[in-house]
Amino acid sequence: KFVDFNEHSVKNVDILYFMKREERSHIYEIKTKSGLRLRVTGDHPIYTKNGMKKAEMISLDDVVAIYSFSGVQYVKPPEEIILDTENIEEVLEALKSKKQSLKGNSAQRSVRQILNNLKKRGLLPLRYSSPQTPYLAKILGYVFGNGSISLRTKSQDFGLFGNYQISDTIKNKKENKEGVVWFYGNEEDLERIREDIKKIGFTPSRIYKRLKEHKISTHHEDYKFAHIEIEYSFKVSSSSFASLLIALGAPVGLKTTQAYLVPKWLMKAPLWIKRLFLAAFFGAEMSPPATSDRYNFYPPTFGINKLEGLEVNAVEFLTQIKELLGEFGIETTPIMKVEHCKINEEQNTTCNYRIQVLTRPKNLVRFFRKVSFEYNIKKFRDACLAVNYIRLKQKSKILNKAKNKTVEPYADVNESYANGNSPREICAMLSTKHASEQCFLSFSEYKEKYAIGSAGLAWDEIDEIKKVPFNDWVYDITINDENHNFIANNFVVSNCGVRLLTTPLTEKDVRPKIRQLCDTIFKDVPSGVGSEGRIKLSHEELDEAAVMGVDWAIEKGYGTKEDKEHCEEYGRMEGADPNKVTPTAKKRGKSQFGTLGAGNHFLEIQVVEKVFKPDVAKAFGLEEGKVTVMVHCGSRGYGHQICSDSIPPILNLARKKGLWLPDPELAYAPLERKEEQDDLAAMRCAVNYAFTN
Missing domain, CATH: 2.170.16.10 (Hedgehog/Intein (Hint) domain)
Incomplete structure (x- = not known):
C-alpha cells in the first residue's frame, strides 16, 4: 500500500x-x-x-x-477447489426445480453458455488460490448485506424482488430471464465495488440515483416519509455472475424470508480471506464507529431480520459470525433479540437478532485494526482514527498521577486563572498527563486536529x-x-529508484570469480554511513562538475561518451549555477563525491534469469544469462542540503499568501520570482552532481 x-x-x-x-x-x-x-x-x-x-x-x-489499519498476515491459499462445473449445474438445477431457472431458448443451452462464460473468465474451476477469490469474498460479503440477487425478464429495467413473484402482465410470456445482482450504497463506495467486479471479468451498469421513499410498519402504526438523501445503486445483468454468487452461498431474493448461513467454503478459508468477507459485510450492515458521550464509543452493532419461523436460522447465522470474529481474537456479546415489527400486508412479522463487539479498549482496537470495514470509506476512516484515539486516551489514563493526589491545588488554580489561562488549560496543567475525559480531546476534536484526508x-x-x-x-x-x-x-x-547497468559478461564468466569481484567492489566503491570519496576535489572542481555533469567525468577519464548517451538530458542539465548553492551543501557534496552511501543505497551484481518481452529486452541490451549491475545512489548530502535550504523560504511565502499545501515538500512559488530562479539553478547543480556521481 x-x-x-x-x-x-x-x-x-x-x-x-x-x-x-x-x-x-x-x-x-x-x-x-x-x-x-x-x-x-x-x-x-x-x-x-x-x-x-x-x-x-x-x-x-x-x-x-x-x-x-493492519489487517491480518497473508498466508498462501491452498490449491483446493471451491467451485467446479458440477456446483454451477447443481445451482441451476435447484433454481429450475423451484421454477426460478435462468431460461433461455433452451435450458441446456443456457447452462452451457453460463459455464462457458465462467470458464472464459478463469472462474471455473475456482480455487482458494485463484486471483479472483479475494475479490469474490468481498463482493459476496457485500451482497449478504446491501445487495440482492433476483430474476427479471430482459424487457424489464429493474429486478423482481420478494419471493420471485412474476407480475400477471408477464408471467405467462415466454420471455428470456436473466440473473440480476443489485448493489446499494454510497456513490464512492459503489464505484470501488464496480472496479472489483471489472477485475473478475464482468461489466457493471452505471450508477443510478433516486430519491427513496421509506415505509416503516410497527405494531402501532405505519410511518411513510421521503428520504432527503439520494439512494445510489448499480446492477450487474449477468446470469453467469448471479449463478457464481449463488453457488458461492449468496441468498437469492429477499433475505428476511429465507434461511442461509455463512458459506462452508469460507469457514475453511485462510483468515485473511475471511476478513475480506466480514469487512465487506460489516461495511454494509454494521453500525459505524461513533461516540456516545463524545469520548467513549458505542459498541459496533450488527443485526439481521428474519420471519418468525426462521428465528433458529438467525441465531445459527449470528453464531457463525461470532465464531469468525473469535478467530481474530475479538469478543462479542451474547446474541440479543429485539422487538418485532410488521413488514407487509399479510401481517408477517420479523424478529431482529443482533450482536455487539465488546467495547473494552483493547477489543475495540483489535476489531478496528484487524477486521474494520470494506466498501465503506467513511466507516473505514473513522475506524482507523478510532484506533489512534483509543490508544492515546488509554495511555493518558495509564499515566494519570493525579488520581492519587489528595492536595487540592486551589492556589494554583487561582494563580493560573489570574494569569489569563482558560479552564481547559488549567485542567490540562494540573492533571499531569490526564485528569478526566473532559480534559482530553473529544473524538470529533481529535479527527479535526489529526486526520489527514479521508483514507x-x-x-x-x-x-x-x-x-x-x-x-x-x-x-x-x-x-x-x-x-x-x-x-x-x-x-x-x-521508496527508491534504481539504475540497471548492462555488461557483456555472462554468468559463466563471472560465477568463478564472484568472491574476487565482490572484494574489488568493496575496495573501489566507498559505501556506508559517512563514507568519503577518493576523488579529492577543490571547491572550483566541485562547481565545474555541478555545471558540466557527465561531461566533467568523461573529461577526467571517469566515464565514456557511450555513458553519456544512456543518461537523461545526456548527463547534463543546462542552467546550473553553483553560486546559488550554499556553502553547507558544497561542504557535504565535496567529501561525498564518488560514494555510494548507506541505508537503502546499494550496488548489486545480478543475472538476467528470464526474458518476458524479447523486443523490449533487446532494446536495452538484455539477454538471458547476461550479468548486470543494479545501483541505487544519487546526489548524496549535496542534493539533500540544497532541497533543505530551498524549502523554508518558499514555505514562508506560502504562509504569507495563505496558500493551502497538502504537503510542505510540495510548497510552490511563481517561477518568475528571482528566488525561485535561484532555487532552480541550484537544483540543476544537484541533478548534474547525481549524474556524475
Whole structure:
C-alpha cells in the first residue's frame, strides 16, 4: 500500500524491486504517542508534517503520518477447489426445480453458455488460490448485506424482488430471464465495488440515483416519509455472475424470508480471506464507529431480520459470525433479540437478532485494526482514527498521577486563572498527563486536529527515539507509482529508484570469480554511513562538475561518451549555477563525491534469469544469462542540503499568501520570482552532481 499525496488516499500497487542488505552498525527505533513502533536505518526517509525526513534527522518535535489499519498476515491459499462445473449445474438445477431457472431458448443451452462464460473468465474451476477469490469474498460479503440477487425478464429495467413473484402482465410470456445482482450504497463506495467486479471479468451498469421513499410498519402504526438523501445503486445483468454468487452461498431474493448461513467454503478459508468477507459485510450492515458521550464509543452493532419461523436460522447465522470474529481474537456479546415489527400486508412479522463487539479498549482496537470495514470509506476512516484515539486516551489514563493526589491545588488554580489561562488549560496543567475525559480531546476534536484526508491517515507525535545496535538484514522496496512511498509498520516511508547497468559478461564468466569481484567492489566503491570519496576535489572542481555533469567525468577519464548517451538530458542539465548553492551543501557534496552511501543505497551484481518481452529486452541490451549491475545512489548530502535550504523560504511565502499545501515538500512559488530562479539553478547543480556521481 502507498499514499497518493495528491488525493491523500491509500492505494494498492505492484512492487517493482525488492532489496536487502546487511546493517552492521545501528538502526533507529521510533515510537509514537499512540504506541506505534518503527525500526529503520538512519538514512531512510519517513513522512512528516515537514515532508520526507531521514530517520536520523527526526526529533521529538516532529509529527509523522500513520495508517493504523493492519489487517491480518497473508498466508498462501491452498490449491483446493471451491467451485467446479458440477456446483454451477447443481445451482441451476435447484433454481429450475423451484421454477426460478435462468431460461433461455433452451435450458441446456443456457447452462452451457453460463459455464462457458465462467470458464472464459478463469472462474471455473475456482480455487482458494485463484486471483479472483479475494475479490469474490468481498463482493459476496457485500451482497449478504446491501445487495440482492433476483430474476427479471430482459424487457424489464429493474429486478423482481420478494419471493420471485412474476407480475400477471408477464408471467405467462415466454420471455428470456436473466440473473440480476443489485448493489446499494454510497456513490464512492459503489464505484470501488464496480472496479472489483471489472477485475473478475464482468461489466457493471452505471450508477443510478433516486430519491427513496421509506415505509416503516410497527405494531402501532405505519410511518411513510421521503428520504432527503439520494439512494445510489448499480446492477450487474449477468446470469453467469448471479449463478457464481449463488453457488458461492449468496441468498437469492429477499433475505428476511429465507434461511442461509455463512458459506462452508469460507469457514475453511485462510483468515485473511475471511476478513475480506466480514469487512465487506460489516461495511454494509454494521453500525459505524461513533461516540456516545463524545469520548467513549458505542459498541459496533450488527443485526439481521428474519420471519418468525426462521428465528433458529438467525441465531445459527449470528453464531457463525461470532465464531469468525473469535478467530481474530475479538469478543462479542451474547446474541440479543429485539422487538418485532410488521413488514407487509399479510401481517408477517420479523424478529431482529443482533450482536455487539465488546467495547473494552483493547477489543475495540483489535476489531478496528484487524477486521474494520470494506466498501465503506467513511466507516473505514473513522475506524482507523478510532484506533489512534483509543490508544492515546488509554495511555493518558495509564499515566494519570493525579488520581492519587489528595492536595487540592486551589492556589494554583487561582494563580493560573489570574494569569489569563482558560479552564481547559488549567485542567490540562494540573492533571499531569490526564485528569478526566473532559480534559482530553473529544473524538470529533481529535479527527479535526489529526486526520489527514479521508483514507484513515492521521498525524501522530513522536514519543521516543532510540539509536540501537543492530547486526542483521534490512529491507526496502521500489513501487510502480510516481508517489515514491509505501506503508511499513503503519508509517508512511519513502521508496527508491534504481539504475540497471548492462555488461557483456555472462554468468559463466563471472560465477568463478564472484568472491574476487565482490572484494574489488568493496575496495573501489566507498559505501556506508559517512563514507568519503577518493576523488579529492577543490571547491572550483566541485562547481565545474555541478555545471558540466557527465561531461566533467568523461573529461577526467571517469566515464565514456557511450555513458553519456544512456543518461537523461545526456548527463547534463543546462542552467546550473553553483553560486546559488550554499556553502553547507558544497561542504557535504565535496567529501561525498564518488560514494555510494548507506541505508537503502546499494550496488548489486545480478543475472538476467528470464526474458518476458524479447523486443523490449533487446532494446536495452538484455539477454538471458547476461550479468548486470543494479545501483541505487544519487546526489548524496549535496542534493539533500540544497532541497533543505530551498524549502523554508518558499514555505514562508506560502504562509504569507495563505496558500493551502497538502504537503510542505510540495510548497510552490511563481517561477518568475528571482528566488525561485535561484532555487532552480541550484537544483540543476544537484541533478548534474547525481549524474556524475
